[in-house]
Amino acid sequence: MFVTSLKHSPLQAARGKISLHASSERASCTAPMADHPEQRPLIIFHHPGPLTSNGRSGSQVRPWQLLNAFQQSTLDVISVVGYGTDRRRQIGIVRSALAAGRKISFIYSESRSIPTLLTERHRLPLFPTMDFRFLGAMRRAGIPVGLFYRDVFWRFPGYKRMLTRSARAVTVPLYWYDWWWYQHVVDHLFLPSTRMADHLPTPWPEERLSALPPGIPTVTTPPSDEGSHQRESIHLLYIGGTQPPHYDLTPLFATVRKQPCVHLTLCCRQNEWIKTRKNYSGLDSRRIDVVHRTGDELSALYAAADLFVIARGPDEYLDFAVPVKLFEAVGHGLPILTLAGTETARLVEQYDLGWVAETTDAVSGLIQRLRSNPSLLGEKRSAVRRVRGQHSWKARVQEIAKTLSSYNHLKHDT
Numbered sequence: 001m002f003v004t005s006l007k008h009s010p011l012q013a014a015r016g017k018i019s020l021h022a023s024s025e026r027a028s029c030t031a032p033m034a035d036h037p038e039q040r041p042l043i044i045f046h047h048p049g050p051l052t053s054n055g056r057s058g059s060q061v062r063p064w065q066l067l068n069a070f071q072q073s074t075l076d077v078i079s080v081v082g083y084g085t086d087r088r089r090q091i092g093i094v095r096s097a098l099a100a101g102r103k104i105s106f107i108y109s110e111s112r113s114i115p116t117l118l119t120e121r122h123r124l125p126l127f128p129t130m131d132f133r134f135l136g137a138m139r140r141a142g143i144p145v146g147l148f149y150r151d152v153f154w155r156f157p158g159y160k161r162m163l164t165r166s167a168r169a170v171t172v173p174l175y176w177y178d179w180w181w182y183q184h185v186v187d188h189l190f191l192p193s194t195r196m197a198d199h200l201p202t203p204w205p206e207e208r209l210s211a212l213p214p215g216i217p218t219v220t221t222p223p224s225d226e227g228s229h230q231r232e233s234i235h236l237l238y239i240g241g242t243q244p245p246h247y248d249l250t251p252l253f254a255t256v257r258k259q260p261c262v263h264l265t266l267c268c269r270q271n272e273w274i275k276t277r278k279n280y281s282g283l284d285s286r287r288i289d290v291v292h293r294t295g296d297e298l299s300a301l302y303a304a305a306d307l308f309v310i311a312r313g314p315d316e317y318l319d320f321a322v323p324v325k326l327f328e329a330v331g332h333g334l335p336i337l338t339l340a341g342t343e344t345a346r347l348v349e350q351y352d353l354g355w356v357a358e359t360t361d362a363v364s365g366l367i368q369r370l371r372s373n374p375s376l377l378g379e380k381r382s383a384v385r386r387v388r389g390q391h392s393w394k395a396r397v398q399e400i401a402k403t404l405s406s407y408n409h410l411k412h413d414t
Helices: 058-071 085-098 132-138 157-162 165-184 194-201 250-258 269-281 295-304 324-331 345-349 360-372 374-391 395-405
Strands: 042-047 076-081 104-112 146-148 188-191 209-211 234-239 262-265 288-291 307-310 336-339 354-357
Touching: 042 058, 042 085, 058 076, 058 165, 058 324, 058 395, 076 085, 085 104, 085 295, 104 132, 104 374, 104 395, 132 146, 132 165, 146 395, 165 288, 188 194, 188 395, 194 209, 194 234, 234 250, 234 295, 234 324, 234 360, 250 360, 262 295, 295 324, 307 324, 324 336, 336 345, 336 360, 345 354, 345 374, 354 360, 354 374, 360 374, 374 395
Parallel strands: 042 076, 042 104, 104 146, 146 188, 188 209, 234 262, 234 307, 262 288, 307 336, 336 354
Antiparallel strands: none
16 A cells, blocks of 8 residues: 555654654554565655646646656655645654654655745745755665756856846755755756756766656557658647747747648747747748647647647757656657757657757758658657657656665665
């Protein structure tokens, strides 16, 4: 039975300095004692914030999907998630499990895109050391600690344009505070891509970091259309940001403008489009549909598209990022069309997920070729479906478990 919730726990909040040793508290949902042969491995999932099943952004989708994949695996799971008071109670459950003799295989933490001390509803730092001391206590007890470091945008010029100087005077020191703790309490650092390592606040040992890109939800796709007749149009789908300079969609709209046989569905946040549509004048509304959908509403968009497109202007920050929607599209059996020079392009080439074009002119030429030879599109759909199991959320948690198991022999004094 999985241990994932505090709603029916009789535990009181754990107070003071965190210890992972003897405790008088007992959790009614604690798994069997370690000497029971039927007992499954126990792991801890940590995330300093609430989770939602219908997230509107990658930072919301990812932790929910990973926790769900852990819960569907052969592991028992204690989740330390939610706001500070919730996490404090859940840490008490962990302490009780250890006191009851449970062996914990590892702890996996998903960081936030904002500093840990600002993750309360009111942004007040009411729990300044709780999470870090918890991770550190786990590590001192010989339990491997892995953490997904989500974002380094605060180290890029765009962050200065987004926040005022007074706001940055608060957030930037708190990002450094997070990083200082991670250096002392984390064994293995997971990143969206290894290219992000070049932008970390300070160097991290190469042997103690690895890429952990987003995964693919379980979806069912209809058989691909592999007909031999020339297609009248190619339907492109883009889901994501629209605000320059990071999300400069000028190359995408230029491609549509050059190709009368192309239809584009652009899905983005409504408030963002209201602010940014003035940057993209002269759009042909007959061939470009702008919609605002999230969650399960996206399934119909994926089903209607021929290609998922990621074609934007170059951006140093986004070039090493891996969009959640990339693998979501792969999960729906959609080939990817993207421009060269990014981590997305590297993944597309490595796993044969679609096509990588050097220029927007090359994109136009590819679309013409696909329109004349639709069997190429069908073959690529088949290739995408063959490899997507390698990128499921289930595969991601298996990779986490495999990676952190290599640290099981370590015990730390700090």
